[in-house]
Amino acid sequence: MKPTVHDIAAHAGVSLATVDRVLNRRPGVRAVTRDKVEEAVIRLGYVRDTAAANLAKGHHYPLVFVLPRSDNPFFGALRRAVDDVAERGGGERVTVEIVDVPPFDARALATALDAIDPEAVCGVALVAVDAPSVAAAVARLKAMGLKVVTLVSDLAHSTRDHYAGIDNIAAGRTAASLIGRFAGERGGPVQVVMGSLSVRDHRDRLEGFASVLEAEYPALDLLPVIEGLDTAEIVERALGQALAETPGICAVYSLGAGNRGLIDALGGHDAERHIFTIAHELSPVTTKALESGLIDVVLHQDPGHEVRSAVRVLRAKVDGQPIIASQERIRLDIFLRDNLP
CATH class of the missing domain: 3.40.50.2300 (Response regulator)
Known part of the structure; x- marks a missing residue:
């Protein structure tokens, strides 16, 4: 049988996401790890099927959501929306991890972003605290090849890929x-x-x-x-x-x-x-x-729409595909007691 990417991952002792990064020449992989993967490719005699690789582009999307942990009902709804994505993510080839941080704590948020393993993750969504330390941590993630979406609250100066939230x-x-x-x-x-x-x-x-x-x-x-x-x-x-x-x-x-x-x-x-x-x-x-x-x-604002938008945008950015601006526009709803859902 022809060797597969699963065989390469097992031989090199790395994740499938890391193998994918190396095969597609994407950044965010340490030199020593890249060498292990390339050595496994040679030793196993792996020959890439380019057509199949293009068809299966973005076959797996490990994502991290960094969310404030509080009793704020909105963030509770946001967290449930992320949980919903995680539960049904298998069909969309998405896996989701939630990282908790205290609300309004720039230092804790920057530390959490710096702790993300770029070899195990392709995209990050965060509720931003607008501070230089957070912007710098986002820039470091971007430099390692990760895609980054700010969720609900944006950064004033950042290299993030997209903002999912209302105006x-x-x-x-x-x-x-x-x-x-x-x-x-x-x-x-x-x-x-x-x-x-x-x-x-x-x-x-x-x-x-x-x-x-x-x-x-x-x-x-x-x-x-x-x-x-x-x-x-x-x-x-x-x-x-x-x-x-x-x-x-x-x-x-x-x-x-x-x-x-x-x-x-x-x-x-x-x-x-x-x-x-x-x-x-x-x-x-x-x-x-x-x-x-x-x-x-x-x-x-609809937290479910924001989370689904963040996932769609991260997948599109990983695959190098354009996003549909009208689909990702988060609307502002106005409720009176007369039009409650």
């Missing part, structure tokens, strides 16, 4: 337009609650929001931003204090997570008039608040 500046502008239309005439202070300035999606939402408020709704005054670290207890305490100390707050925009704390603070505040409130991401908590009227609008 966050547009999301912030949308929130400001809605608040302006519903609360702009009466005017008053507006409170923004964000997770962290260290992630670009939150900064972009704030930038879009502030630009529209300043340009189009001068009767609305943006208060100092609350940075709640997507933690319900911090959000409840900080927002409750702001509502108590600043009478007449007419609107709240929660552009991150910690929505349980947002709802507890709003529910515990004895307001003379309704506080128009916008939050992000549909969950059992925000759905209930929409139904009760405590929250007016939820802006939502």
Whole structure:
């Protein structure tokens, strides 16, 4: 029988992915490992069937998703979407490993990226913390031949291959337009609650929001931003204090997570008039608040679409194929209690 790539992998003591990298002259393989594979090719007398190799291009796609570990319902949904890909990945020749990191921790994220074995993986998707150390770690992965997609939150300066997420500046502008239309005439202070300035999606939402408020709704005054670290207890305490100390707050925009704390603070505040409130991401908590009227609008992104898009893009990039831009565009959904799914 003719020797196969499985025989080469067994003889050289490496993975099939590594054999594939060497045979296709792709980077990301140490010289000593490349020598082992090439020696096995010669010793076994392996002759490559070029037509078959082209037909089976990208026959296996080992991927790593680096995700923040938190009680944020959105990231829980994101993780379940990755698990779904992992469960059905065999039919699509995809294997998936999840690596957990603390949220908003650039050092931990960079360390996790540096620990990825380039010989065992062809693509990486990460929820980015926008920091030089993370951008540098992404650049190192790229230099070793891996394909990299940022997921949900992008990097300002990076060599990543693709971003799978919504247009966050547009999301912030949308929130400001809605608040302006519903609360702009009466005017008053507006409170923004964000997770962290260290992630670009939150900064972009704030930038879009502030630009529209300043340009189009001068009767609305943006208060100092609350940075709640997507933690319900911090959000409840900080927002409750702001509502108590600043009478007449007419609107709240929660552009991150910690929505349980947002709802507890709003529910515990004895307001003379309704506080128009916008939050992000549909969950059992925000759905209930929409139904009760405590929250007016939820802006939502589909975590399943984002994960599936990241996988499709990584596979295409590994194979050197173009992506379908319209298929990978992540839309922003706007939910009121009238159109809840």
